[in-house]
Amino acid sequence: MNIIKFLREKIGYSQEELAKQIQVSRQTLINYESGRTKCSAESAKHLARIFDVSVDAILNNQLPTEPSYEVLPAKPVPAVASLRISIPQENITKFKEVFLYIINKIGSKYNVGQTVLYKILYFIDFDYYEKYEEQLIGARYIKNTYGPTPVDFAKIVRKMQNxxxxxxxxxxxxxxxxxxxxxxxxxxxSHLSGKELEHINLTIKKYEDWSAKELSAYSHKDVPWLAAEDGGIIDYEAVFYRTPETSVRESTNA
Structure with a gap:
């Protein structure tokens, strides 16, 4: 198995698209995938970012020991009669507009990179569900090493860039x-209610100055992340078992 080919096909890139992303010719990428040419360090660095894996995984042609949201399929959550939601329904349009709203407000801040955005999206979704028992975006997140990761982030944002x-x-x-x-x-x-917009603004204000390291560490204390299996879907229902440190339930108006 060639990891570059495997991961490329997993996220739905053509050879031409991926070659363009890593700034090499299609023939060079073909050579990487066939093993005729060893992947350069610079290309490996670009590929690691795109696939959300380590550079070593690319250079050593090995799947990462910690699953990436683009590497392994999400593990389904078993259907349980008492759960209102097992796997939340995606709302792609709302995801796009919320993401744009966030980066319009804080995307240029020095600390706000991809990891911070992952966590802000997660807390927007899970805090809203804890407060109101309703979904806002309703995106799916999995448990990764550095905290919750939105499953379809790469594909949606790539489409937004296109x-x-x-x-x-x-x-x-x-x-x-x-x-x-x-x-x-x-x-x-217009895709957001006044209540949703207020919640998004409060979440942005709360976390906009946090570093990726701080937000990752904080997300690791959250019961939904703790309760999920490595690489598995994070269950929205787990918010109702949060500890006082991460719970936002008390802020809900009676």
């Missing part, structure tokens, strides 16, 4: 490469 809604930018944050997203249009907030 449609001209946003642009991906590489930057340095404390000498480490950071993936940022900047908007190319305003969010259409």
């Amino acid at each position: 449609d001209g809604d946003c642009v991906e930018v590489k930057s340095k944050y404390f000498e480490r490469e950071q993936t940022k997203y900047l908007p190319r249009r305003e969010a259409d907030i």
